[in-house]
Amino acid sequence: xxxxxxxxxxxxxxxxxxxxxxxxxxxxxxxxxxxxxxxxxxxxxxxxxxxxxxxxxxxxxxxxxxxxxxxxxxxxxxxxxxxxxxxxxxxxxxxxxxxxxxxxxxxxxxxxxxxxxxxxxxxxxxxxxxxxxxxxxxxxxxxxxxxxxxxxxxxxxxxxxxxxxxxxxxxxxxxxxxxxxxxxxxxxxxxxxxxxxxxxxxxxxxxxxxxxxxxxxxxxxxxxxxxxxxxxxxxxxxxxxxxxxxxxxxxxxxxxxxxxxxxxxxxxxxxxxxxxxxxxxxxxxxxxxxxxxxxx
Amino acid sequence: xxxxxxxxxxxxxxxxxxxxxxxxxxxxxxxxxxxxxxxxxxxxxxxxxxxxxxxxxxxxxxxxxxxxxxxxxxxxxxxxxxxxxxxxxxxxxxxxxxxxxxxxxxxxxxxxxxxxxxxxxxxxxxxxxxxxxxxxxxxxxxxxxxxxxxxxxxxxxxxxxxxxxxxxxxxxxxxxxxxxxxxxxxxxxxxxxxxxxxxxxxxxxxxxxxxxxxxxxxxxxxxxxxxxxxxxxxxxxxxxxxxxxxxxxxxxxxxxxxxxxxxxxxxxxxxxxxxxxxxxxxxxxxxxxxxxxxxxxxxxxxxxxxxxxxxxxxxxxxxxxxxxxxxxxxxxxxxxxxxxxxxxxxxxxxxxxxxxxxxxxxxxxxxxxxxx
Amino acid sequence: xxxxxxxxxxxxxxxxxxxxxxxxxxxxxxxxxxxxxxxxxxxxxxxxxxxxxxxxxxxxxxxxxxxxxxxxxxxxxxxxxxxxxxxxxxxxxxxxxxxxxxxxxxxxxxxxxxxxxxxxxxxxxxxxxxxxxxxxxxxxxxxxxxxxxxxxxxxxxxxxxxxxxxxxxxxxxxxxxxxxxxxxxxxxxxxxxxxxxxxxxxxxxxxxxxxxxxxxxxxxxxxxxxxxxxxxxxxxxxxxxxxxxxxxxxxxxxxxxxxxxxxxxxxxxxxxxxxxxxxxxxxxxxxxxxxxxxxxxxxxxxxxxxxxxxxxxxx
Numbered sequence: 012x013x014x015x016x017x018x019x020x021x022x023x024x025x026x027x028x029x030x031x032x033x034x035x036x037x038x039x040x041x042x043x044x045x046x047x048x049x050x051x052x053x054x055x056x057x058x059x060x061x062x063x064x065x066x067x068x069x070x071x072x073x074x075x076x077x078x079x080x081x082x083x084x085x086x087x088x089x090x091x092x093x094x095x096x097x098x099x100x101x102x103x104x105x106x107x108x109x110x111x112x113x114x115x116x117x118x119x120x121x122x123x124x125x126x127x128x129x130x131x132x133x134x135x136x137x138x139x140x141x142x143x144x145x146x147x148x149x150x151x152x153x154x155x156x157x158x159x160x161x162x163x164x165x166x167x168x169x170x171x172x173x174x175x176x177x178x179x180x181x182x183x184x185x186x187x188x189x190x191x192x193x194x195x196x197x198x199x200x201x202x203x204x205x206x207x208x209x210x211x212x213x214x215x216x217x218x219x220x221x222x223x224x225x226x227x228x229x230x231x232x233x234x235x236x237x238x239x240x241x242x243x244x245x246x247x248x249x250x251x252x253x254x255x256x257x258x259x260x261x262x263x264x265x266x267x268x269x270x271x272x273x274x275x276x277x278x279x280x281x282x283x284x285x286x287x288x289x290x291x292x293x294x295x296x297x298x299x300x301x302x303x304x305x306x307x
Numbered sequence: 308x309x310x311x312x313x314x315x316x317x318x319x320x321x322x323x324x325x326x327x328x329x330x331x332x333x334x335x336x337x338x339x340x341x342x343x344x345x346x347x348x349x350x351x352x353x354x355x356x357x358x359x360x361x362x363x364x365x366x367x368x369x370x371x372x373x374x375x376x377x378x379x380x381x382x383x384x385x386x387x388x389x390x391x392x393x394x395x396x397x398x399x400x401x402x403x404x405x406x407x408x409x410x411x412x413x414x415x416x417x418x419x420x421x422x423x424x425x426x427x428x429x430x431x432x433x434x435x436x437x438x439x440x441x442x443x444x445x446x447x448x449x450x451x452x453x454x455x456x457x458x459x460x461x462x463x464x465x466x467x468x469x470x471x472x473x474x475x476x477x478x479x480x481x482x483x484x485x486x487x488x489x490x491x492x493x494x495x496x497x498x499x500x501x502x503x504x505x506x507x508x509x510x511x512x513x514x515x516x517x518x519x520x521x522x523x524x525x526x527x528x529x530x531x532x533x534x535x536x537x538x539x540x541x542x543x544x545x546x547x548x549x550x551x552x553x554x555x556x557x558x559x560x561x562x563x564x565x566x567x568x569x570x571x572x573x574x575x576x577x578x579x580x581x582x583x584x585x586x587x588x589x590x591x592x593x594x595x596x597x598x599x600x601x602x603x604x605x606x607x608x609x610x611x612x613x614x615x616x617x618x619x620x621x622x623x624x625x626x627x628x629x630x631x632x633x634x635x636x637x638x639x640x641x642x643x644x645x646x647x648x649x650x651x652x653x654x655x656x657x658x659x660x661x662x663x664x665x666x667x668x669x670x671x672x673x674x675x676x677x678x679x
Numbered sequence: 680x681x682x683x684x685x686x687x688x689x690x691x692x693x694x695x696x697x698x699x700x701x702x703x704x705x706x707x708x709x710x711x712x713x714x715x716x717x718x719x720x721x722x723x724x725x726x727x728x729x730x731x732x733x734x735x736x737x738x739x740x741x742x743x744x745x746x747x748x749x750x751x752x753x754x755x756x757x758x759x760x761x762x763x764x765x766x767x768x769x770x771x772x773x774x775x776x777x778x779x780x781x782x783x784x785x786x787x788x789x790x791x792x793x794x795x796x797x798x799x800x801x802x803x804x805x806x807x808x809x810x811x812x813x814x815x816x817x818x819x820x821x822x823x824x825x826x827x828x829x830x831x832x833x834x835x836x837x838x839x840x841x842x843x844x845x846x847x848x849x850x851x852x853x854x855x856x857x858x859x860x861x862x863x864x865x866x867x868x869x870x871x872x873x874x875x876x877x878x879x880x881x882x883x884x885x886x887x888x889x890x891x892x893x894x895x896x897x898x899x900x901x902x903x904x905x906x907x908x909x910x911x912x913x914x915x916x917x918x919x920x921x922x923x924x925x926x927x928x929x930x931x932x933x934x935x936x937x938x939x940x941x942x943x944x945x946x947x948x949x950x951x952x953x954x955x956x957x958x959x960x961x962x963x964x965x966x967x968x969x970x971x972x973x974x975x976x977x978x979x980x981x982x983x984x985x986x987x988x989x990x991x992x993x994x
Contacts, residue, residue: 012361012381012880013889019810022802025795025860026814032857033821035840036832043835057839107726110719125727131962132734133918135936135943136955140737142943143952148749150736185730234823242825245920249943260827267831280831284824291823361880381883382892394881398899407895408885459885 040284043277044069055274072278082262082279089258092172093240096179097233103180104187105229109221112195126192129185138249141178142168170253178250179243183236190235194228227298234294238287259283310337310372311462311495313358318367320353327353329519330367335497335512337372337462340489342498342506344542345516351499354516355465358497359388371462382411386463387456391471393448395440401427401451402436408459426458429488446477453488463495470505482508503543507531515539531588533575537662540586547592549629551585553578553661562661567627571603575660584662589634591658594621597649603659607631607652609644623652738959741952748949759953766950773930774938774954781934781958783848784923785916788855792912795856796863797905801897803864804871821861829858830925837926850926851934855916862915863908870904871897903973910969917962 042057045064049056058064075082111122129137144151145167152164167174198221206216244260254261259279267276315333319326328350335341343351356362358369360381369376376384387408395404405426409419427433430450440448449469456464466485470478486509489496500506506513507527515522515530515538522542523535534540541548551564551571562573564585573585597606607625619642621633631652635642644650741759745752755762761769768774803815821829833854837844844850878900882892920936927933935958942951 012883012892013805017889018802018804018806020802021798022806022811022814025799025802025864026817028795029817029821029857029860032833032836032853033829034817036829036836039835039839040828040832043839057835103722103726106719107723110716110723114716114719115723122723122727125731129730129734131914131966132959133936133939133955133962135918135920135939136737136959137734139939139943139951139955140733143737143740143748144733146749148747150749181730181733184726238823239825242827242921244827245940249940252944260825263827263831267834276831277835280828284828287823287825359880359884361883381880382886382888386884388881388884390877390881392877394877396878396881396896407882407887411886411891455885 040277040280044281069278072275085259085262092176095176097237099180100184100187104184108188108191108195112192170251170255172256175247175250175256178246187232187236191228191232198224312337312372314370316368319365321365326519331521337495338493340496340511342510342513344506344513346501349516350519351516355467355499359465360384385461387459387461388465389452389456389469391467393452401438405455405458422458426454430454445473466498468500537584545589545632546586547631549585551583553580553583569605572656573659573661574656578661578663587654587659589632592633593653594633595651595653597651599651603654603656605652609646609648611646737952738956740949741956743949759950766948768950768953777933777935777938781917784851785913787852788859788916789909789912792856792859792863793909796860797867800864800867804868818861818864821858826921830921834925846926847928851923854922854926859912859915862911866908867904874900902976906969906973
């Protein structure tokens, strides 16, 4: 019906754009990470030819991640923050998504709108709101003191890891709930009815049918928020000014903008990307396996 | 106006290694209501789509009134299609849907209006001009699709299982309407369906397809009464296929066969010798009281009966081990043979047919299983 | 109240029946106040409350009569919006500039990313072969790349490769479009798949050339998805912090999120809250407008079963 060449021609502008402004920049990162340093100005010099790559600088940065070395603590901290924030988000997000998908009938439309609302409010605005609430004279502390739960108002915004994790949860849950909801909606209701019909109690039906079937959705939604979280540097900066809660993103930010060693910043970015690529690969393999078991 | 004469010459289509249409030859004279009948995957829809131009054949030619259409893109062919899902443009109302093709042909708007009204009157939907497709029932949508295709006065109209989405009652009503319409308009209809009853009811001629090739092309009556292959016999209605051995011919030239321990005469079909299949339609099987003597009579016992409203189906097990289905018209009387009654099954020679041509491999296996 | 009933039947008045029903409902609730739907409903509504309340409070403080962002000093509608001669949004050119910059970036992003993305979606949906698969893979990559990585990569590429582009509004727009493209493709392509090929085939069957089929049938049917992706791009661009910051040229390239970021750890005026509130208002209005327009356009085909949320996340 259509000439065969039409579709590549349509796709060409977009693909060219992505190559120039996505693939090439990525290669630039690699080239800087494996590049040299200008002896006079101490600037990093990218080395475009893979044959000229200098592996010593990268090697030094990599060894920094070994236990005991300078990046080990940051990496551990980042991983634990993300893990905790992810778990917290799932603990809140899954029940909410489950309720909206399965039980809310008349209120479903309203709930969806309310759910999407934080999505449209800028992340920074929500962090601003959060900080205002948790500031020393903010409403949270006022309430805690008034209700006599504490005697002195706690300092939430100064090097407090719990605050950072809570803020991460608050910030990222909306991005988790929507894809989770979408995948829960896709579960065929009649499968659950069949389980009940065959004698499963509501809890058994949930554990043996709903939960396994929502695994791909949970995994997908987790990837959607975990990956950006690994690169988050602004949330720790806003919530806690202290380097004791700095994440990997902060390290990269410091190295690059602090002016000291942008090359190390590039190297760290590469390592981060490689790590995330591994996570991504794990996700895709799991999905591929799941597709074979339950062809959608 | 051209005659609508369609010719398919060695038409073939492969998808990778899968041969969907395996070199078929067909000639459909202008003005005929022609059906392509078969189960899913037999290649009938692919054939239709090649005539329409949505699939490029991997071999062969398509001629329309003698002109080679094979390389022509769909928008230039003088054929139009009624799609299975109707494919009515959701963003246009009924009038604009029907006018779509006329406007592409740059027909001036006064003429467009006249022809659209004419087409809508033909399918009795004149008051629905301003409606959107989503506001109409399935049967109405189907008629809009018809009007939209017919308004362009194509040489050939292609219909891809257009009645599949409708309930049984509506389907029967529309079958009649479609047939009447075709006779009124005089265009060649090429109709794809998997429903044998539909094909039998509406067509002037039918082609039964299986696994990419054509089993038989004939009028409905000929196809039902004189199936050429076991597959065709089994596809249309009940065939009562029985395995027998051919013994040669009798003095009248009819085939002599041995069924179990009984020698019978089959007046239809020809086989040379060896293994063969005998078939008889259920309405031709005669049941007589047990012990009645004569040619082509086998003792048996009624296993059960099924009440169908206008008829009664009796399943009889012959002494040879074969199971045969007999159909008796409901005359209002009591059913003469209850389950467990011994009877004499008379298979009249003029109704008994032998088939040697196995046709599709699948048919043999189905025949072995005796679907009753 | 007497009734004529069959002999042997118990006579119950209507009022008693209602009482019995109410008691039964209450006792079921008490026996299982954590009945599953109720428990889940609680969590859901609690989450929604906690999610939205801080924002409401922040907006509330934009109407504060005093300078504090934590202590409520009375209601003043206009002080921080245009009343205060030094610090209100109307009188603070720096704040205004950030608002304009955010809107400028979002507008340019939509202008560039939408046509590019629609073409890319059409192309990728129908193109077959190795190059097509590779292109699809490349298109999906930005979706899973952290913004930090992209920001750093783009800075480097403007420093070392495309040196004719300085950190500037131009650089920011280029970064935004790169990030937004994939979202447009996902949304439009999802819609394309649910439409199927049938309408284009019908159009061709009726005599439309391929160009006419695309213009008269495909594009109108894709319009809701195109609108939705424009909304998506707007939201992404307005909200973007990382890319805008890394490619920023300084104060004149600052966007609203960057401004808010620098204000959160310093003592700030409620004018920041006002700025943020204006932003929220603009975003929600744009969303509302797009939704209404879309409803208007698709009044002929309210049949689509798959919601926008589902369509968005199909990779």
